[in-house]
Amino acid sequence: MTPPPTDASSSSAPAGKGPSDEGAERKRILTGIRPTGALHLGHYAGALENWIRLQQEYECFFLIADYQVSDYADDFPRVREAIFDIALDWLSVGLDPEGSHYTIESMVPEHAELTTWLSWWVPLGMLERNPTLKAEMKDLEAKSSVPVAFFNYPMMQVANILMPKAHLVPVGDDQLPHIELTREVARRFNRTFERDVFPEPEGLVGRVARLVGTDGNAKMSKSRNNAIFLKDDEDTVNQKVRGMFTDPTRLRATDPGHVEGNPVFIYHDAFNPDVDEVNDLKERYVAGKVGDVEVKQKLAKALNTFLDPIRERRAHFEAHPEIVRDALAHGSAYSREVAQATMAEVRDAMGINYVG
Numbered sequence: 001m002t003p004p005p006t007d008a009s010s011s012s013a014p015a016g017k018g019p020s021d022e023g024a025e026r027k028r029i030l031t032g033i034r035p036t037g038a039l040h041l042g043h044y045a046g047a048l049e050n051w052i053r054l055q056q057e058y059e060c061f062f063l064i065a066d067y068q069v070s071d072y073a074d075d076f077p078r079v080r081e082a083i084f085d086i087a088l089d090w091l092s093v094g095l096d097p098e099g100s101h102y103t104i105e106s107m108v109p110e111h112a113e114l115t116t117w118l119s120w121w122v123p124l125g126m127l128e129r130n131p132t133l134k135a136e137m138k139d140l141e142a143k144s145s146v147p148v149a150f151f152n153y154p155m156m157q158v159a160n161i162l163m164p165k166a167h168l169v170p171v172g173d174d175q176l177p178h179i180e181l182t183r184e185v186a187r188r189f190n191r192t193f194e195r196d197v198f199p200e201p202e203g204l205v206g207r208v209a210r211l212v213g214t215d216g217n218a219k220m221s222k223s224r225n226n227a228i229f230l231k232d233d234e235d236t237v238n239q240k241v242r243g244m245f246t247d248p249t250r251l252r253a254t255d256p257g258h259v260e261g262n263p264v265f266i267y268h269d270a271f272n273p274d275v276d277e278v279n280d281l282k283e284r285y286v287a288g289k290v291g292d293v294e295v296k297q298k299l300a301k302a303l304n305t306f307l308d309p310i311r312e313r314r315a316h317f318e319a320h321p322e323i324v325r326d327a328l329a330h331g332s333a334y335s336r337e338v339a340q341a342t343m344a345e346v347r348d349a350m351g352i353n354y355v356g
């Protein structure tokens with residue numbers, strides 16, 4: 001990875017066309033993901049779709065949160081691979097790196113600085129009550145010990161969101177407690193220093209807040225091995241759909257089946273644009289007039305149709321890794337300028353420009 005070109009002159013100049021001036025024209029989005037691997041259908045329906053839709057209206061910061069990669073912070077080759085996989089996925093689904101900023105978190109070390117300051121104003125109890133943190137902590141404890149950094153990652157997420165003064169944070173629903181925390185921290189900061197430095201951001205959850213896994217588990221995730229990835233090829237998708245969990249109470253195609261809560265139909269609803277076909281399948285399923293095989297074949301077809309253009313674009317960008325690298329380098333450099341401008345304001349508000 002080449003280091004970002006840092007343009008210190010524009011970062012501190014209050015006049016002229018710096019990043020903060022451009023941002024003033026459009027409200028900002030900051031959203032992010034941990035670099036744990038390639039993206040799947042759950043990411044798409046839960047968040048990405050909103051990002052794609054909103055990227056014109058808002059100035060978007062898309063963050064790859066490598067400081068927060070708690071699951072395998074000891075495996076940096078894997079983190080590196082995941083960073084590029086995610087950037088490729090983003091390009092492939094049509095997130096435009098010209099209008100938006102692909103950002104690698106650790107290339108903007110101001111995130112770490114802001115986290116340190118903000119952490120002083122948040123009582124530990126507030127984190128201990130955070131339901132998402134609680135659940136993740138339990139998982140971690142079951143596997144190994146909990147690293148100190150894990151406990152502070154929501155604070156870092158707060159710093160991520162406040163850094164570009166984001167107004168909107170489109171995410172999966174498990175992230176909402178962290179956005180609530182961000183609002184609280186923004187309020188505290190503004191109140192303490194009697195300045196309006198940070199806006200209170202809103203969360204926005206996608207069309208399918210939490211997509212069920214192919215195994216019927218409540219959440220699609222790479223670690224549960226129940227995900228269909230945006231980069232899966234046609235055969236892989238066919239095979240994964242063939243193996244999908246359906247209605248466990250239904251033994252024969254002539255048994256009346258359940259549509260509600262049935263992963264195959266949840267996916268049809270989410271990804272098959274042919275509503276008539278889906279309704280017809282549902283009617284026949286409930287009446288015991290269609291087998292799982294046909295339902296699954298039609299689903300695989302719909303998913304492949306949905307994924308085809310994404311795959312095509314991915315192949316193009318895979319053949320041009322310099323585009324991916326540039327998107328990450330330029331986006332991160334821009335974000336760093338924005339971060340330096342915010343940090344100047346933060347220091348000023350706190351009165352810590354000790355020596356002028």
Ligand code: TRP
Nearest residue numbers: 030031032033034065157160171
């Ligand atoms: N914690 C988020 C997740 O696990 C990723 C993330 C990091 C994020 N920083 C963020 C999401 C800032 C939204 C805003 O998915």
